[in-house]
Amino acid sequence: MAKLTYKIVEHDGGWAYKVGDTYSETFPTHADALRAAQIASSEQQIAGATDGIEYEDAQGNWHEELADGRDRPQTEVSDDEGR
Template identity: 45%
Template sequence: MAKVTYEIVPHDEGWAYRLDGAYSERFDSHDQALEAARIVMKEIAQADEPVRIVYQDADGKWRAEMSNGNDHPEVEILDHYTSSSQG
């Protein structure tokens, strides 16, 4: 099972959540960024309908497979900044 880790970080004079170096939109407060990351985490965890996925692999071949809608990654939020350490 894949694992997705969102990290709450200072960003652009505000706060954001980050995944693999990509930042979310900027939030005014730490708590807003944390809540937004929690919302995304819940959306990822929800069961979906089965869907056919078509993609090109690393060798350039087109592949098709079915996703049963229940193969969601494990998701966690890392937050090294608490309300008391926002300073």
């Protein structure tokens, strides 16, 4: 099972959460970013429908796969600022 960490970070004059190398939108306060990360993290764990997906990889190649809607990652929120 995959594990995703939503990390609260300062970003673009405000606060955001970051998963891997991807940032969320910027929030005006640390508390706003933390709450958004908690919501996104909990929603990420909800099972969905099994469906076909298409995606492009870093090399520009397209892939088609069947995504099992029950295969959800484990998530956590990391807040080093602790505010």
